[in-house]
Amino acid sequence: MNAVETLNPTNLAQALKAKANKNVVAVAGGTDLLVRLHDRITQPWPKLLILENVKELHKITVTKTAITIGPSMTFSEIENSAILRKKALQLVTAAASAGSVQIRNRATIGGNIANGSPAGDTIPPLYVLEAILELSSAKGKRTVPIEKFFTGPGKTVLKPTELITAIKIPNRSNHGFFMRLATRKALAISKVSVAVNIIMNKSKVESAKIALGAVAPTVIRATLTEEYLRGKEINQAIIDEAARIVQDEARPIDDIRSLAIYRKEMVGVLLKRGLESVTTNG
Amino acid sequence: MSSDLTPKIKFRLNGIDMEKEVPAGWTLLRYLREELGLTGTKCGCEIGECGACTVLMNGKPVNSCLVMAPQIENASIWTIEGVTPPGGTALHPVQKAFIECDAVHCGFCTPGMVMTTIGLLLQNKKPDNSQIKQALAGNLCRCTGYIQIFEAVRLAAAMISENDMRPFRENISEN
Ligand SMILES: Cc1cc2nc3c(=O)[nH]c(=O)nc-3n(C[C@H](O)[C@H](O)[C@H](O)COP(=O)(O)OP(=O)(O)OC[C@H]3O[C@@H](n4cnc5c(N)ncnc54)[C@H](O)[C@@H]3O)c2cc1C
Numbered sequence: 001m002n003a004v005e006t007l008n009p010t011n012l013a014q015a016l017k018a019k020a021n022k023n024v025v026a027v028a029g030g031t032d033l034l035v036r037l038h039d040r041i042t043q044p045w046p047k048l049l050i051l052e053n054v055k056e057l058h059k060i061t062v063t064k065t066a067i068t069i070g071p072s073m074t075f076s077e078i079e080n081s082a083i084l085r086k087k088a089l090q091l092v093t094a095a096a097s098a099g100s101v102q103i104r105n106r107a108t109i110g111g112n113i114a115n116g117s118p119a120g121d122t123i124p125p126l127y128v129l130e131a132i133l134e135l136s137s138a139k140g141k142r143t144v145p146i147e148k149f150f151t152g153p154g155k156t157v158l159k160p161t162e163l164i165t166a167i168k169i170p171n172r173s174n175h176g177f178f179m180r181l182a183t184r185k186a187l188a189i190s191k192v193s194v195a196v197n198i199i200m201n202k203s204k205v206e207s208a209k210i211a212l213g214a215v216a217p218t219v220i221r222a223t224l225t226e227e228y229l230r231g232k233e234i235n236q237a238i239i240d241e242a243a244r245i246v247q248d249e250a251r252p253i254d255d256i257r258s259l260a261i262y263r264k265e266m267v268g269v270l271l272k273r274g275l276e277s278v279t280t281n282g
Numbered sequence: 283m284s285s286d287l288t289p290k291i292k293f294r295l296n297g298i299d300m301e302k303e304v305p306a307g308w309t310l311l312r313y314l315r316e317e318l319g320l321t322g323t324k325c326g327c328e329i330g331e332c333g334a335c336t337v338l339m340n341g342k343p344v345n346s347c348l349v350m351a352p353q354i355e356n357a358s359i360w361t362i363e364g365v366t367p368p369g370g371t372a373l374h375p376v377q378k379a380f381i382e383c384d385a386v387h388c389g390f391c392t393p394g395m396v397m398t399t400i401g402l403l404l405q406n407k408k409p410d411n412s413q414i415k416q417a418l419a420g421n422l423c424r425c426t427g428y429i430q431i432f433e434a435v436r437l438a439a440a441m442i443s444e445n446d447m448r449p450f451r452e453n454i455s456e457n
């Protein structure tokens with residue numbers, strides 16, 4: 001690695017001021033950046049903005065209506081957060097299933113989002129939890145719903161002078177699940193993942209939100225399947241049909257991790273398994 | 283806010299306070315091995331896949347190949363060199379358990395395995411088999427087939443006392 005200059009701000013104002021320089025690269029856990037540097041996918045960065053000591057970005061705050069997750073929260077911290085275990089089990093499951101202990105102790109949710117991979121495991125849960133991102137620069141801040149954040153693989157609407165400064169989800173109970181399929185349980189990037197958030201009205205589905213990971217250029221919502229499930233009483237026939245519809249909503253490609261045809265099939269299988277578990281657990 | 287090619291930073295290493303100029307573009311792994319001469323931490327893949335480079339950072343196992351040296355500012359780092367109790371020739375119970383169970387063959391993975399085991403036992407004094415497997419999923423071994431390693435972790439869990447673990451607890455946050 002070449003000569004690098006590091007900036008080590010201790011508060012958010014300093015960090016945003018430093019980021020006003022477009023050549024400054026933010027590093028949170030470094031688990032994506034350092035791999036890219038090692039594999040020579042990235043040029044050595046001239047200036048590195050270390051977020052480690054910016055406390056404002058590293059906390060969870062809870063109000064009656066919203067849970068605000070700081071982007072520097074690690075996967076391990078998300079996995080162990082009592083409030084998220086209660087209100088965002090999809091996100092907790094995703095964080096707990098990623099990488100290895102060592103990776104989860106460093107990988108942050110903000111880095112996972114900013115990295116923009118369609119296989120980023122925290123992203124499908126954030127879609128179905130209707131997360132809103134706060135993007136800040138030295139000049140001010142704006143909010144973007146997570147579904148509007150990604151424009152392609154590794155491409156987002158984040159400006160070079162901006163940081164993700166908060167991830168906000170509604171503070172409400174929900175049913176649902178996150179499931180993923182990878183070559184092995186640990187240390188493998190998802191071939192397919194499915195996150196679901198389902199609201200029941202007595203025995204009928206009031207609304208279902210379904211997001212699919214790693215089967216399109218970005219994480220996508222399966223809106224046709226959602227529409228199909230609305231108002232239905234869930235039984236095996238309905239689940240089987242939903243699993244069939246969702247396969248056609250996936251638009252996967254063949255790549256080093258899997259084949260498109262297998263991914264399509266597996267999206268259906270994961271949705272089926274998940275819906276079966278939701279209905280048997282009430 | 284400091285800005286530098288070799289920022290001067292404070293950190294604790296193996297229980298000792300340090301203030302050092304670190305090369306900003308180096309990984310912690312490289313800094314430990316090439317600058318401080320602490321070659322017990324091994325360099326395997328350098329992309330977070332093998333766990334040979336595992337150290338404790340604020341009580342948690344991390345891949346030192348994926349940490350930038352300046353990121354350890356204000357952190358507490360433990361490497362395998364710090365695990366043996368100071369002064370004496372005695373080994374730490376986790377190290378003894380690895381020897382006892384024949385969990386060391388070529389030994390390349392061992393320092394990382396030991397650090398991850400200490401990280402696990404800091405959080406969970408009596409891990410069950412599936413928790414042990416999950417905790418060690420990020421540490422690859424090309425020799426043992428893992429059986430002896432899992433046994434070593436079980437034996438270590440049975441042998442350790444809080445005294446053996448206390449030094450590693452500094453700077454651990456609640457999560
Ligand atoms: C061995 C290994 C296994 C992995 N397994 C998984 C897995 O199972 N699932 C998965 O989803 N991922 C996995 N990853 C990928 C990676 O760990 C995650 O994407 C992680 O969440 C990245 O977070 P980070 O903090 O380490 O990011 P960094 O590497 O620090 O940053 C990633 C990108 O985000 C930017 N960034 C970071 N924070 C901010 C911010 N606040 N505002 C704006 N931009 C920001 C950085 O500039 C950079 O472009 C794995 C990686 C490795 C090395």
Ligand code: FES
Nearest residue numbers: 326327328333347
């Ligand atoms: S050398 Fe760091 S994980 Fe392999």
Ligand code: FES
Nearest residue numbers: 388391423424425
């Ligand atoms: S003992 Fe040789 S790699 Fe584990």
